Amino acid sequence: MRVVRLGRTRYRECWDLQHALFARRAAGELTDLLLLTEHEHVYTLGTGADIHHLLANDGELRERGIDVVAVDRGGDITYHGPGQLVGYPLLDLHAYTQDLHWYLRRLEEVIIRVLDGFHVSGSRLEGYTGVWVGGEKICAIGIKASRWITMHGFALNVTTDLSFFDRIIPCGIFERGVTSLQELLGSAPPMARVESAVAAAFAEVFGAALTEGVLTEQDYRRGSLYNTADHRV
Helix, strand or coil: CEEEEEEEECHHHHHHHHHHHHHHHHCCCCCCEEEEEEECCEEEECCCCCHHHECCCHHHHHHHCCEEEECCCCCCEEEECCCEEEEEEECEHHHCCCCHHHHHHHHHHHHHHHHHHCCCCCECCCCCCCEEECCEEEEEEEEEEECCEEEEEEEEECCCCHHHHHHECHHHCCCCCECCHHHHHCCCCCHHHHHHHHHHHHHHHHCCCCEEEECCHHHHHHCCCEECCCEEC
């Protein structure tokens, strides 16, 4: 599995990249991938979203520089932004288990292990997807799969400005709050350390050997993925 650290991205550009890489993964041109990124401010609405769960008006969205994007993952509305680690696994589940419930539980397990490494006790909450600490969500999960190849993924709040969640009903859940590593610990570990912890936990949970990949600006635009050793993956 190739782990690619994309740095800060705009959501639409990264979504386009996912689609390009998905097509290449489906064609057998690439191995499994785990993309890691932080997004610029964006609210994304999944296929089950209720537009009334977006509380901010157009003027407020413009003032705060927040994009709004309707996407093809499951679920309702959520926020992505700086200080939040977003992971997009593009996996062929034929090599694992062809069961989306199993896959969701595995993603939750990855994050639970990451949190444990930072002395935070994360858990599942019956009836909900994602990872929770003390009844507040620290990691949202929303996925899509076609031909058993996955897209979209998870969003872990590290140093996220949680005030951006105030202007939505996150995931359509009225009765629960959100939290972050910074909120829980007082200060959060560096993002690079969290990325490494996620990659390590992903390898453990999915039984995968990991290598690092990089993406140049030119190849980002055309959706090609480059490896540090042989340049083309």
